[in-house]
Amino acid sequence: EASSRTAVGGFEFRAAGTVVASGGIGGNLDLVRKRWPTGRWGPAPEDMVTGVPAHVDGRMIGISESAGANLVNTDRTWHYPEGMHNWNSIWPGHGIRIIPGPSAMWLDAAGQRLPSNLIPGGDNLAALSHIGRTGMGYSWFILNKTIAAKEFIFSGSEQNPDLTDKSVKKLLSKLGSGMQVAVQAFMDHGEDWVIADDLSSLVKKMNELVGPDKPQVDEAELRRQIEDRDSQIENKFSKDYQINYIRTARQYLGDKVVRCAAPHELMDPKHGPLIAVRLSVLTRKTLGGIETDLAGRCLTNDGEVLPGLYAVGEVAGFGGGGMHGQNALEGTFLGGCIHSGKRVGEQLKYTLPKAGAGA
Incomplete structure (x- = not known):
């Protein structure tokens, strides 16, 4: 059963660096249909089955876009x-x-x-x-x-x-x-x-x-x-x-x-x-998403770094906003998740203020 989407309260966290690692859109059939490349695949099917859980709904992609992140290759998905x-x-x-x-x-x-x-x-x-x-x-x-x-x-x-x-x-x-x-x-x-x-x-x-x-x-x-x-x-x-x-x-x-x-x-x-x-x-893999540089830093639509926001894995098209192209897939698709996560981890380690250093 999907988790409730009814808000019961609010909270706020602040951080020098926020990493988005929420996955793709495969659990949200409405969004899958919206991004369906009709020119390549014909009309989106009326009935589909979901190959990922309901929480993989693309919500953080929209939230990141609202915060200023640029989205690229949004028509690139891989379904079976x-x-x-x-x-x-x-x-x-x-x-x-x-x-x-x-x-x-x-x-x-x-x-x-x-x-x-x-x-x-x-x-x-x-x-x-x-x-x-x-x-x-x-x-x-x-x-x-x-x-x-x-x-x-x-x-x-x-x-x-x-x-x-x-x-x-x-x-x-x-x-x-x-x-x-x-x-x-x-x-x-x-x-x-x-x-x-x-x-x-x-x-x-x-x-x-x-x-x-x-x-x-x-x-x-x-x-x-x-x-x-x-x-x-x-x-x-x-x-x-x-x-x-x-x-x-x-x-x-x-x-x-x-x-x-x-x-x-x-x-x-x-x-x-x-x-x-x-x-x-x-439905399965989302091959486009949040655009980043090679360090996983989110970019705005004019190519500038969006301070403090990072994206890794499928939410960033497995790296950068789409590392696969539209008709090719790295064997397990885990490689892009692991590598982009590693690059962001290294970036955070060397650039964020250390605890106790006045941050």
């Missing part, structure tokens, strides 16, 4: 198209990202396969742009139980107890042939998951899930697309881009063992049941 509603939410609108392997078929809201350059687990922002330009803010993964067991992992510390608990035993359990506990939980409880033994039943459930006011997936057209894909599995010179991609991925032993199922027909009962997952846009 493979989000889904968490069946066991920790915060309002809590979304979980699927981090997929390459085998699921990816469809737009109307049931059309995404273009050949958009493979699950590939170029996130290109997929986000394509889906956004359809005018619908959601898409579908079509897969089966074998693919879900082998290729699906989820973002979020609570979804990965093997890593949070530093348990080698739990990590090794993911290498087995069975279904992971986290994936099974979404199969059982996830509101975006549809499961059926045959394609007719699957399509019916997909259309019921979105309702009659949304595009309806046509069973015959979806069957044709799946059969076209599956017809190339036995062809050593496959003409299907996704089958070729899967084969290439499996040449790397790590992906073959852990992340990539052997090519097979999606509707083969041995690999069933069939699964469809409705995917929503998941």
Whole structure:
């Protein structure tokens, strides 16, 4: 549950240096929509899920701007198209990202396969742009139980107890042939998951899930697309881009063992049941924000230092007001947080008055 925004009192602190480290805007869907780059991604989706807690609401960005700080690159954000509603939410609108392997078929809201350059687990922002330009803010993964067991992992510390608990035993359990506990939980409880033994039943459930006011997936057209894909599995010179991609991925032993199922027909009962997952846009990273110099000092709109105000991490676009560009991201995005925090800490250490020195 989000903290109350009702003021119950007031207080005041004064300091020679104030550091803003409040994060981005991903928990504030109204602000996300306001800054949505419609020229690149099409209209902002009506429905999104939040990949960060409600307190990451961008409030301190506005407060800093009111104090004189300049904002830059405010249209640069990084969201994911493979989000889904968490069946066991920790915060309002809590979304979980699927981090997929390459085998699921990816469809737009109307049931059309995404273009050949958009493979699950590939170029996130290109997929986000394509889906956004359809005018619908959601898409579908079509897969089966074998693919879900082998290729699906989820973002979020609570979804990965093997890593949070530093348990080698739990990590090794993911290498087995069975279904992971986290994936099974979404199969059982996830509101975006549809499961059926045959394609007719699957399509019916997909259309019921979105309702009659949304595009309806046509069973015959979806069957044709799946059969076209599956017809190339036995062809050593496959003409299907996704089958070729899967084969290439499996040449790397790590992906073959852990992340990539052997090519097979999606509707083969041995690999069933069939699964469809409705995917929503998941908000995540804010790549622009408060402009600073290399020491993390906030700048005004004329490039002058704003005395006493500093910004670090995501609120400053991970450094300076945007260190990544609009279509590139440093691997973990923690590097910019750590480095900008270090630079501000050093600046404060050497420039602020020492305690007892008349300050």
